[in-house]
Amino acid sequence: MVERLVIIGAGMASGRALEHIFEDAPGRFDVTLFGAEPRGNYNRLMLSPVLAGEKDYEQIITHDDAWYEAHGVHTRFGESVTGIDRQRKIVISKNGETPYDKLIVATGSAPFIIPLPGKDLPGVMAFRDLDDVNRMVEVSRRPGARAVVIGGGLLGLEAAAALRARGMEVVVLHLMGHVMERQLDPAAGYLLQRDLEARGIKVHCKAQTKAILGQDRVEAAALEDGTVYGADIVVMAVGIRPEVRIATDAGLHVERGIVVNDQMVTSDPDVLALGECVEHERIVYGLVAPLYDQAKVLAKTLAKIDAAFRPVQTATQLKVTGVSVYSAGDFAEAEDRNEIVLRDATSGVYKRLVLKQDKVIGAVLYGETGDGPWFFDMIRKGTDTSEMRDTLIFGQAYQGGSPLDPMAAVAALPDDAEICGCNGVCKGAITGAITAKGLTTLDGVRAHTKASASCGSCTHLVEQLLHATLGDAYNPAAIQPICPCTEYGHDDVRRLIIAKSLKSIPAVMQELEWKTSCGCAKCRPALNYYLVSDWPGEYEDDGQSRFINERVHANIQKDGTYSVVPRMWGGMTNPKELRAIADVADKFQIPAVKVTGGQRIDLLGVKKEDLPAVWADLNAAGMVSGAAYAKGLRTVKTCVGSDWCRFGTQDSTGLGIRLEKFMWGAWTPAKVKLAVSGCPRNCAEATCKDIGVVCVDSGYDIHFAGAAGLDIKPTELLCHADTEDEALEIIVALTQLYREQGRYLERIYKWAKRVGTPSILANVVTDRDKRRHYYERFVFSQTFAQVDPWEERVNGKDAHEFAALAEFGMPVAAE
Amino acid sequence: MTDWIEIGTIDAIPRRGARCVNTPAGRIAVFRTQQDQVFAIENRCPHKQGPLSEGIVHGASVTCPLHNWVFDLATGKALGADEGQVRIYPIDLVDGRIFMALESALVAAE
Ligand code: SRM
Ligand SMILES: Cc1cc2nc3c(=O)[nH]c(=O)nc-3n(C[C@H](O)[C@H](O)[C@H](O)COP(=O)(O)OP(=O)(O)OC[C@H]3O[C@@H](n4cnc5c(N)ncnc54)[C@H](O)[C@@H]3O)c2cc1C
Ligand code: SF4
Ligand code: FES
Numbered sequence: 001m002v003e004r005l006v007i008i009g010a011g012m013a014s015g016r017a018l019e020h021i022f023e024d025a026p027g028r029f030d031v032t033l034f035g036a037e038p039r040g041n042y043n044r045l046m047l048s049p050v051l052a053g054e055k056d057y058e059q060i061i062t063h064d065d066a067w068y069e070a071h072g073v074h075t076r077f078g079e080s081v082t083g084i085d086r087q088r089k090i091v092i093s094k095n096g097e098t099p100y101d102k103l104i105v106a107t108g109s110a111p112f113i114i115p116l117p118g119k120d121l122p123g124v125m126a127f128r129d130l131d132d133v134n135r136m137v138e139v140s141r142r143p144g145a146r147a148v149v150i151g152g153g154l155l156g157l158e159a160a161a162a163l164r165a166r167g168m169e170v171v172v173l174h175l176m177g178h179v180m181e182r183q184l185d186p187a188a189g190y191l192l193q194r195d196l197e198a199r200g201i202k203v204h205c206k207a208q209t210k211a212i213l214g215q216d217r218v219e220a221a222a223l224e225d226g227t228v229y230g231a232d233i234v235v236m237a238v239g240i241r242p243e244v245r246i247a248t249d250a251g252l253h254v255e256r257g258i259v260v261n262d263q264m265v266t267s268d269p270d271v272l273a274l275g276e277c278v279e280h281e282r283i284v285y286g287l288v289a290p291l292y293d294q295a296k297v298l299a300k301t302l303a304k305i306d307a308a309f310r311p312v313q314t315a316t317q318l319k320v321t322g323v324s325v326y327s328a329g330d331f332a333e334a335e336d337r338n339e340i341v342l343r344d345a346t347s348g349v350y351k352r353l354v355l356k357q358d359k360v361i362g363a364v365l366y367g368e369t370g371d372g373p374w375f376f377d378m379i380r381k382g383t384d385t386s387e388m389r390d391t392l393i394f395g396q397a398y399q400g401g402s403p404l405d406p407m408a409a410v411a412a413l414p415d416d417a418e419i420c421g422c423n424g425v426c427k428g429a430i431t432g433a434i435t436a437k438g439l440t441t442l443d444g445v446r447a448h449t450k451a452s453a454s455c456g457s458c459t460h461l462v463e464q465l466l467h468a469t470l471g472d473a474y475n476p477a478a479i480q481p482i483c484p485c486t487e488y489g490h491d492d493v494r495r496l497i498i499a500k501s502l503k504s505i506p507a508v509m510q511e512l513e514w515k516t517s518c519g520c521a522k523c524r525p526a527l528n529y530y531l532v533s534d535w536p537g538e539y540e541d542d543g544q545s546r547f548i549n550e551r552v553h554a555n556i557q558k559d560g561t562y563s564v565v566p567r568m569w570g571g572m573t574n575p576k577e578l579r580a581i582a583d584v585a586d587k588f589q590i591p592a593v594k595v596t597g598g599q600r601i602d603l604l605g606v607k608k609e610d611l612p613a614v615w616a617d618l619n620a621a622g623m624v625s626g627a628a629y630a631k632g633l634r635t636v637k638t639c640v641g642s643d644w645c646r647f648g649t650q651d652s653t654g655l656g657i658r659l660e661k662f663m664w665g666a667w668t669p670a671k672v673k674l675a676v677s678g679c680p681r682n683c684a685e686a687t688c689k690d691i692g693v694v695c696v697d698s699g700y701d702i703h704f705a706g707a708a709g710l711d712i713k714p715t716e717l718l719c720h721a722d723t724e725d726e727a728l729e730i731i732v733a734l735t736q737l738y739r740e741q742g743r744y745l746e747r748i749y750k751w752a753k754r755v756g757t758p759s760i761l762a763n764v765v766t767d768r769d770k771r772r773h774y775y776e777r778f779v780f781s782q783t784f785a786q787v788d789p790w791e792e793r794v795n796g797k798d799a800h801e802f803a804a805l806a807e808f809g810m811p812v813a814a815e
Numbered sequence: 816m817t818d819w820i821e822i823g824t825i826d827a828i829p830r831r832g833a834r835c836v837n838t839p840a841g842r843i844a845v846f847r848t849q850q851d852q853v854f855a856i857e858n859r860c861p862h863k864q865g866p867l868s869e870g871i872v873h874g875a876s877v878t879c880p881l882h883n884w885v886f887d888l889a890t891g892k893a894l895g896a897d898e899g900q901v902r903i904y905p906i907d908l909v910d911g912r913i914f915m916a917l918e919s920a921l922v923a924a925e
Pocket of ligand 2: 008009010011013014034035037044045046047048079080081082106107108127128129155243274275276286287289291317319
């Protein structure tokens, strides 16, 4: 038997419900559809583009006459239902009574109009249906027309942007401190306001509207603070209220909305309801996604199939062309939550994820919203993100299918994903080179693409790409040769230099069958260091195998000038040194003087030919090279310690100076930075240095293997020393062990990780003889190393470096 | 006919090193290899103007000190994955004396 189904309201929710009903219960219902609007179903969301002139009404129709006809729907458009008689099971409208067996209430919501003086003036309108849009478009055609939009939420801003696109002057009045405060946090709200203002929309926040002014139509809007904005239309977009009047009159259970159960049935078993007019578990929805779920469930209920509607999360996007905003879930701050934020000021990107116990519960994206759905999915599923926390904010492209499998993650990256930030190399370039050039090693990739050849922080990604591209043909366990000039890795070369007593670069290259005549820029500096370190006093340093900075004892700058950093022992200086620095800066017109992060002063922009003269003046004031360029001892930072500080337990400044004076000049595999703090408050930041001392009442805690550059890593506690002498001996022995074992360019923390702390402890802490032995080797090596390179050059060493081979002046005259 | 002008002797340049000839229009880097070959090229890396004379010399190539591009001294072409070219200047080596074409010395790289 065919049942009579009457539907009140031809909106988004009922339209979707009808589709499901015809699928789930074909032929079961004879449908009558009432709609207050004089037209059928269209996509209400798309009214904004229609208002903006980007779309026509025809393009947003979802169900046309043919569709209703095909499904036998009796359409009663332009006919409001004015009453329901549940006893008699009829609905009442201007054309009389219509009986039903089942009734669906889908009346949506009505725009909320603030009861302001002047609210009834012509020109005050809402933004809800096509008639509103048509009215606004008409006014916008008048030259110089002005609009005031009350409400800076989703709807108000879409209206404002659309009216602006139509050429109107637009002011948005918003009561709250920032726009879209229900979907956006203040930072994203700020960016949005900025972007809207860039389009010429004025946004007035914290605006308390007092009255709408005008004689026979609207002329202006006045604020409590006295501001008056002229207006030809005032659009009220402050909110919506569920349209429940007929349901209330019919005696259905209504709270904020018409109360329904999980099956979308109201307090009357023959009356169902869905859409913005209903309330389910105290929630009233204002976005379509949950309404579509309701439509599915409602159709199933009518078809007598079990189904239940459950509360859902919603996500919001602002449909303003050129503005990307995405917001989902709950993003308020709270004690038990933490957040991940990514900002890019230049491109106007802001992303914020709110996490609670490793689960994303809220996301706000501005400027770049492509990952919105992905985050939203996690919010809905309650995905555990602990495995991908570090890269989560970068989005799906950086994760791949399963977060546990890094291979899948790189495989999932798009070809244009940037892998190497330093050199701007993207994935496609790397995999392309691997295939085209038959590359099988990291070095190969570095040589051909430069990827991971600079700071190296993307090395693991490049290795994963090698793996993903080559499969098992890539064997990272194989020893990485130092460079393409040899088959040997660093450790083998170091071992063989000692075993075979190789004491010059040509000797190493000859005996170890180097494949090139004179090496390359990678292996020569490494070999030079190994030889300097292993044969003190015997091997003659090869300047031509050193990077320019270490060859001329200054740091080359991007414009080819140099920087000069004199030592300031332990960060201490005095008027004489400062005067000398000031004088040198004046005399040589050095353009920049900067305090470095290493507690000393940098003179930047020195011409190469001036270097020896600059050094001569600094030497004269007692200063030597600070080795700011060296794979060697750099700085020893200190705090004021017991000399001055009320908390100081030991003379940290004194120990720092002593260490720096003891160890300066030593070459090491990579740079070495020390610090000594006078108490655990640690003002010298000793616990992120290669070696750091934290003074305590009972003596000295010696820390090591910290990093604060490319990687950031706190130090590990090596041991405690009772006296300054003991601390110095341990530190020096530790440095020597590192000098002998470290691979070129391997910082202490990486070396320590490779060889393991136990082996280090055994060599420099527990076994005193061994410690002494390393200490003495360092002391011996220092007898050759502690020569100020500046002074040597002031006295003429490497003079060729600082003068041109030949100078030609301006051509005097043509011969 | 080319006029040659002497710019110095080979001993004035360290092996695997370079020195500059300053001209009114810029610097020319003169290199000496391990094998005592001598090459002259423009002292400006096409990447970001790195002074090539400060680079590490290996074989008949130099690695730019700023970002490690490698150039073939004989052709001035970047090697490996990079693309770029520096000007090269003819050199004559007679008895350890280095000669450069006069016009190069006067109107070198801009
Ligand atoms: C001048 C200075 C910045 C400043 O203005 O403060 C500086 C400048 C340079 N640093 Fe630095 N670093 C300076 C303190 C630091 C610090 C802070 C510190 O020492 O307390 C760090 C982090 C701590 C650390 O090293 O762990 C630091 C971590 C780096 C790194 C990353 C090293 C790493 O292994 O992670 C590099 C790159 C490298 O060495 O390969 C680097 C490289 C550089 C270079 C040498 C870049 C280059 O290759 O040309 C810069 C030379 C500029 C110049 O000519 O002066 N600089 N650099 C600081 C000099 C301190 C000094 O008095 O000697
Ligand atoms: C401009 C605009 C942009 C929007 N953008 C988005 C967006 O981007 N994303 C999103 O999720 N949501 C958006 N929304 C909200 C979305 O349109 C609504 O959530 C959705 O339309 C609600 O569907 P509904 O069927 O409950 O109500 P409606 O679609 O409003 O349908 C209810 C219909 O019932 C009619 N009606 C009411 N009372 C009676 C009666 N007594 N008799 C007969 N007919 C009656 C009304 O005239 C109306 O046509 C937007 C809304 C607007 C206005
Ligand atoms: S952080 Fe260091 S390496 Fe980077 S730009 Fe500053 S000084 Fe140069
Ligand atoms: S300037 Fe030469 S490599 Fe960048």
